Amino acid sequence: MPIHEKTLIRPENLVSHDELVIDGVDVSGHWSTFIKPRTITDYNEEMQAEIAALPGGENIHRCWQCGSCTNSCTMNAVNPEFNPRYWIYLIRQGLEEELLRDKDIIWQCVSCNKCTYACPRDVVPEAVMKATAHWLELKGHTGESLSSVFDRGFTDNVVHSGKIEEGHVLRIFFWRTGQPLAPPWLRDLILGLVKKLPVFYLYNLLKTAVLRPKTRGWGKTGAAIEDYVRERHAEQAAALGLSGKGGH
Amino acid sequence: MSEKPILIVGGGPAGLSAAHAVASSGRQAVIVDKADRLGGAPILQGYAKLVPSHEWAKDAIGGMVTRVQTNANITVHTGAQVQSFAGDPGDFLAALSDGTKIEADAAILATGFTHFDSLNKPEWGFGTYPDVVTTVQVEQMISSGKGIRCPSDGRVPERVAILLCVGSRDRQIGREWCSKICCTVSANMAMEIRELSPKTNVYVYYMDIRTFGLYEGEFYWKGQEEARVKYIKARIAEVTSDGKRLVVKGEDTLVKRPITIPFDMVVQAIGMDPNVDNMTLGAVFGVDLNQYGYIGKAAAYTTTGQTSRPGVYVCGAASGPETIDDSIAQGQAAAIAALSRQGVRVAQAAE
Numbered sequence: 354m355p356i357h358e359k360t361l362i363r364p365e366n367l368v369s370h371d372e373l374v375i376d377g378v379d380v381s382g383h384w385s386t387f388i389k390p391r392t393i394t395d396y397n398e399e400m401q402a403e404i405a406a407l408p409g410g411e412n413i414h415r416c417w418q419c420g421s422c423t424n425s426c427t428m429n430a431v432n433p434e435f436n437p438r439y440w441i442y443l444i445r446q447g448l449e450e451e452l453l454r455d456k457d458i459i460w461q462c463v464s465c466n467k468c469t470y471a472c473p474r475d476v477v478p479e480a481v482m483k484a485t486a487h488w489l490e491l492k493g494h495t496g497e498s499l500s501s502v503f504d505r506g507f508t509d510n511v512v513h514s515g516k517i518e519e520g521h522v523l524r525i526f527f528w529r530t531g532q533p534l535a536p537p538w539l540r541d542l543i544l545g546l547v548k549k550l551p552v553f554y555l556y557n558l559l560k561t562a563v564l565r566p567k568t569r570g571w572g573k574t575g576a577a578i579e580d581y582v583r584e585r586h587a588e589q590a591a592a593l594g595l596s597g598k599g600g601h
Numbered sequence: 602m603s604e605k606p607i608l609i610v611g612g613g614p615a616g617l618s619a620a621h622a623v624a625s626s627g628r629q630a631v632i633v634d635k636a637d638r639l640g641g642a643p644i645l646q647g648y649a650k651l652v653p654s655h656e657w658a659k660d661a662i663g664g665m666v667t668r669v670q671t672n673a674n675i676t677v678h679t680g681a682q683v684q685s686f687a688g689d690p691g692d693f694l695a696a697l698s699d700g701t702k703i704e705a706d707a708a709i710l711a712t713g714f715t716h717f718d719s720l721n722k723p724e725w726g727f728g729t730y731p732d733v734v735t736t737v738q739v740e741q742m743i744s745s746g747k748g749i750r751c752p753s754d755g756r757v758p759e760r761v762a763i764l765l766c767v768g769s770r771d772r773q774i775g776r777e778w779c780s781k782i783c784c785t786v787s788a789n790m791a792m793e794i795r796e797l798s799p800k801t802n803v804y805v806y807y808m809d810i811r812t813f814g815l816y817e818g819e820f821y822w823k824g825q826e827e828a829r830v831k832y833i834k835a836r837i838a839e840v841t842s843d844g845k846r847l848v849v850k851g852e853d854t855l856v857k858r859p860i861t862i863p864f865d866m867v868v869q870a871i872g873m874d875p876n877v878d879n880m881t882l883g884a885v886f887g888v889d890l891n892q893y894g895y896i897g898k899a900a901a902y903t904t905t906g907q908t909s910r911p912g913v914y915v916c917g918a919a920s921g922p923e924t925i926d927d928s929i930a931q932g933q934a935a936a937i938a939a940l941s942r943q944g945v946r947v948a949q950a951a952e
Contacts, residue, residue: 392859398760398802401829414826418834418855442855446833451856 362388397447399594404444406592407487409480416441422468422478428461435461437468437478440485452485456494460486491593502529512578515568518561606631606676607939608695608705610683610882613641614925615917616711617665618932619939624674626940631676631703632669633683633695635878639666641713643925649743651925652782652789653816658744662925682878686886690912690945707912707939710896711932712882714873714918717768717776725764725869726840732758732847733840733867735767736783739790748797751866757798758865762849763787764837765807769872769922778893780872781922784811787870788820788830795828804831804864806851835860840867873922886913895921904944906935911945914938 359367369386373379404410420438428435435458443452452459462482469479489495506525510517527534547555560566567575590596606629609616616632617639623630636645640662643651648658669675681697686708688694693705719727719735726733731753742749751758765787769780784807791803810832812821824830837851846863853860875894876882883890889909891897896915899907906914916935917928938944 390859392861393853393856394861396804396831396862414829415822439856446831446853448853448856451858 363391365389366391393448393451397449400447400449400452401445403593404481404484404488407484407491407589409477409482410484410488411480412474412476413441413444413481413484415474416445416476417474418442419473421471421473422476425467425471427463427465427467432458432461434458437462437482441476441478441481444481444485453489453494456489459489460495462486488593491589491595499530502526512575512582513567514565515571515575518565520562521565604628605691605693605704605706607936608633608683608693608703608708609711610634610708610886611641611711611713611917611919612636612639612666612669612677612679613711613713613917613928614643614662614665615713615919615923615928615932615935616641616709617662617669618929619709619711619916619936620669620675620932621665621672622933622936623940624669624672626936627674628940629674629676631678631705633678633681633697633703635680635682637680639669639677639679642716646716646737647741647744648737649740650789650793652785653819653926665929683885686913690942693912707914707942708886709906709932709935709939710882710886710888710908710913710915710919711917711928711935712876712878712896712919714875714922715877717780717871717874719767719869719871721774722767722771722869724839725767725837726842726847726867727869730840730842730847730867732865733869735869735871736763736786736790737871739794739868743790743793743797749794749801749866756865758801760864761794761801761803761866761868762837762847762862762864763791763803763805763868763870764840765805765810765870766836767869767871768874770808776872776874776893778872778922779811781811782924783870783872785813785816785820787868788812788816788824790868791830792820792824792828795830802831803828804833804862806833806835806837806849808834808836833860873918876919879919886910888913888915891920893921895919899944904938906931906938907944912939912942914943 366389367386368389369383370381372381373385401413405413418438423429423436423438426435426437434455440452440455440459459482462479464479466479469477472478503526506522506529510522524534607623609620609630609632612632612634620630620632643658643662650656651658651661654661670677678697678701681699681701683695684698685696686693691706693708695703695705697703716737719725732751734752749758750756765783768776769778769783787805791805794801794803810821825832834854835851837849839850841848841850843863846865847867849862849864849867851860879890879894879896882896887910889897896919897909898915898920899909906916908915914935916931917923
């Protein structure tokens with residue numbers, strides 16, 4: 354018999370056989386449709402503590418599920434599936450499997466912070482969304498994206514020299530993402546600069562591009578920042594039970 | 602006004618408080634308790650630390666018992682029940698099961714409640730699985746000092762479920778009332794379990810949380826924020842076993858998903874039934890019971906603690922689920938009402 358309310362059932366829970374005969378009765382196709390149970394069978398007891406260990410997740414345990422965050426949410430107005438209240442509940446109870454279903458939309462938070470001001474319990478849901486996206490990334494549930502590759506190159510550049518050398522950031526980004534190092538738009542940009550900029554500026558541009566000078570006295574500052582970042586990464590990896598150097 | 606004693610039936614927190622109040626005013630009080638000692642449920646059932654004071658029951662209520670036992674104005678009859686109660690306000694005569702006759706000016710019923718018997722909800726596994734226990738049993742585990750252990754094999758449970766509203770708010774078994782104290786007692790117990798065995802995770806399954814007033818912060822939220830107790834909005838359908846662990850089935854209503862979760866121990870937060878003797882008490886004292894089977898009260902504001910019979914007063918959990926603190930306050934209020942024979946003249950004028 355056809356199932357009339359199939360929309361209420363997750364597609365992966367619907368099972369049918371193209372060819373199936375039971376006791377001589379042909380039940381091929383939708384005649385053999387059955388629905389797999391969707392029962393929750395366990396809790397991940399570490400989950401809340403893991404998210405709480407990441408920056409922004411500290412206050413998640415305060416949530417009393419009033420829904421103020423979801424009601425005020427900019428993204429929820431656009432996509433009803435974007436539901437911070439629901440995700441916070443899943444994390445608090447350790448319903449990991451459920452959370453992972455939404456791993457590709459959690460990052461969509463635009464950090465408008467309306468939820469932050471609506472929350473009566475000071476959970477700071479916006480920060481929890483960041484921590485959750487971070488958790489998904491550290492746990493390897495969400496892969497590298499173009500933007501995370503760019504961010505890594507950008508951060509490395511800043512930590513290395515104390516300033517941003519756009520040309521270098523771009524080249525690293527193109528190289529790591531397998532793109533041509535000199536796309537037409539970049540060539541046009543450079544040619545335009547060469548034609549119009551005074552020689553003095555051009556000379557300075559070229560010099561910084563080649564020599565990549567550091568901010569004066571950067572050595573100790575950069576090292577301190579690097580140490581700090583490494584420590585935080587190690588802490589977070591430990592909190593999440595990850596062995597290697599977490600994050601990217 | 603005559604100077605006959607005030608008869609107080611029941612030696613729990615309410616009765617002890619009423620007796621002390623009567624005696625403090627210089628009058629005589631007589632306590633009759635069917636148990637072999639005073640203290641009521643907190644002592645007889647072996648409660649651990651009380652809410653909200655965190656004092657051990659044997660110290661807190663034990664102190665009230667000592668105060669009564671050493672007061673020359675108070676006479677105590679334990680192991681006895683009132684078998685007949687006749688007369689009028691100012692001139693009552695009670696006959697006890699041990700043959701004693703007591704003349705009394707007025708009577709205060711401080712007869713308390715009876716814990717819900719979990720056998721009446723067989724689907725939750727009490728009586729079938731040894732690791733399904735009641736809050737009273739866990740109170741006893743804590744007060745015995747032996748810690749939280751599964752009764753079946755003595756192991757420390759990795760995961761404990763506390764089910765709220767067992768024997769409360771349930772029309773199926775004729776118990777529509779909220780037992781008032783179980784949410785806070787359970788919240789406190791969850792924290793105590795976490796403290797006694799930090800590796801035990803505690804989950805509370807609830808329909809609503811009624812940690813009213815100041816209990817909200819000190820019990821409900823402290824439990825979550827500091828002890829990391831988990832609260833899940835689900836009414837459990839049944840408790841079964843997979844042969845190794847208990848299996849709790851229900852629906853997590855906030856995610857609209859069925860749950861089938863393994864647990865090592867299930868604790869039922871049992872509610873407060875009317876005292877099983879209330880039918881007898883009602884007949885002996887000639888007082889009406891309310892629709893739930895508790896001892897009925899007259900109007901709420903003008904006639905504090907009065908029953909349907911002039912000169913007979915009620916306090917504490919005898920007239921409905923009550924906290925220990927409020928039972929103690931009501932005991933004092935009933936004492937004042939009894940001493941001044943509140944409501945008696947109004948009733949006589951009406952006749």
